[in-house]
Amino acid sequence: MSIIYSTFTSITNKISDEFHRSFLFTTIYSILEFLEDNWVNSYFKRLYPGENFLNFLNNNSILKNHLFNPLIVIFLFSIFLLLSINSPSHSLAITLLIGFVAFFIGSAILPKYFLNNNEKIVQFKRDDIYSIGFCLLLVSIVFFFISIASVGGIPLLRPSIRYLLKPALTMPVFLIIPATCMIASVYLKDFQDKNITRSQARFRFVVLLVIDCAFLLLLGYRTPLLAAFLIIIIIGFYGNIVSLWEVVIGAAIGVGAIIGIGYFRSLGELTITSSTSPIYTLQSRADFTLHVLNLLDFIAGNFGVTHGHLLASAIPGSDLGPRMMVGKLIAWRTEVTVTPTLIGQMVADFGKVGVAFGMCLLGFILGIGFKIMKTTQNYFYIGIYSLILTYTILGIETGILDIQVLLYFAIAIFIYLICIVKSRN
Template structure:
């Protein structure tokens, strides 16, 4: 695995060097640094308070607000948004999922990584660390690739899907998937900014400014393609990384969260108006309620079809692989309505149900909880920028997966990479302990 990592880093470092030597990049960089210096030293920006004036004395709010159990809170709120009641069988399935997730997130991690000491001078009981230059190069190249494919998409459909919604259905998955690399790219770059802040290479004000700029660029790119869920992903990433990197205050987190929710409702409302699915007199919150209600209705059907042991036994998750005749969400549409070409989101536990039923929900949610739990423990122990970034990506996609499910191949890849890094740390921790 280290050999693969070395190859990736070598390629990214060389591409970064080539790009940074180009005239176009240096012009953009000079303009950015000019405005950054101008704004950071402006009188207006200095009026904005950098620290909270009101301190809330709560360990949960100040340290554990975005710990793994937040997934259960979000899932519960999603259930509340639904208008119709669900069957008792689905209630039992959801309870099984919740309990398994909490066991995996809160109990199992207690048995691992107990001997890691970041302050150990001998370096025996430390976590696995990465070179900042290598990590930044990966994020930088992913960002450039995403921007290039964004331009390719705009040229391919000959317009901006946000301004002309019909163009969105002309986008090709093979061309749009690389654009979504902007999400992990921004997470990596923001994490590196946290590292610079920890080393006093960047001020807190500068980090916050760069967070806003790079997240704003990502939002504009995804907004132009008329996607809304990835936009929420970028906002969540900024919140989680900023929270654990100690550059975003609690009040700002609440504000950003509200902006994200309002933005998603607004984009959904405007899209529904443009596609004539609702009228102007319709309550904007109706689109959110309808979406939650429809998704839970779908989950109810999936729960009925899958029973205790599922119906596809691993075949459903394989539909995420490129080249499959049906994608996972299209397969959901086929299973519950026997129609081709319909994509339907099955929630976080829908895929687990289809493959292995209630048993799959128990195992799948337990495993998901453990991955997030061990990642959170490693983050808290190390306070390292890499583990802040990894945890932010995994938690973000889990929260979004409450409705959409974790079914996209690139998202599954992120979880696989995160799990491998966490397992490597656990093995490293055991070996270090045996050497003492």
């Protein structure tokens, strides 16, 4: 594996170095450097509230130390269930309880027995991580222009053409999310090493978010944009670049953005009227998704019905994608995609037994990542934890079913396993 990694990073380093020497990059960099210098030394920056703004939040030890603990997944999942207009069935309630208890065991109890010697964690070079992130960003930008050219317009301005976008072209665009994660974590490393100031790091985080907004919002996708937003917040929070009050206000803005984009998109598609409550779009989504989960739980029973085929359908080349397969399971409609929640795939594949095992494993992955991150404060492990926690949170509704997201988790598991093995030697 070390040969593959060194070869891969050698290639990405060369690509990154060549592009950094190009006229286009030097021009963009000069402009951003000018803006950064002016922002850092700006008088108006002093008008922005400091770290002690809303200081009562800093006195809350739970928020300050455990805001992004893996158990936030259970909390947010519960909120999502409460948004639903209807209640879960008795059988589903038992399934959910099994899942929550298993996740708690995996995230809060099992990690205590692993990685108690974090001096032996795998270390990654700063330049390697930056070059990988930068190359992923280049790929995503190239495929963005290919995607809009393939449909002949910008989906944000013409919502009807959004459904003409080809997944094979848009999936590489979403590489902008791990790219943002890796580049932001490198900026955190530079801040930790005192190569840049906190103000410079904050400015660069904002620039990354602006780039994400410029490409993802134009495609009309809100979930990837929310992913980028969450990643920046989590990395900044644990890297002491973003203050606690900014996280709280940022979360409120994020929720408002979800409601607002969903509301106006629904108005544009004539699925609701202007007299409908904006929050109804959230309630209806939660209610529909819970109804899907109820049906999956009913047909799957204790041991499941698809026995791994639903998860395997995420592999490119499958006749049906995982969400289309869910549509076939509950309504025999293969032309629609249906979100099954975080545990939907586990239920369909292996029933209540699958939920117990799957949620325990998911909790363990997040628990180990959280433990390494908190004890080492290593920039790379802060980044990778923010990536998998973000997609777990978003997966509460959508499920963790996209092949690229499954790949992120596979990479995280591989790295954590190496760390566990090294710590036992």
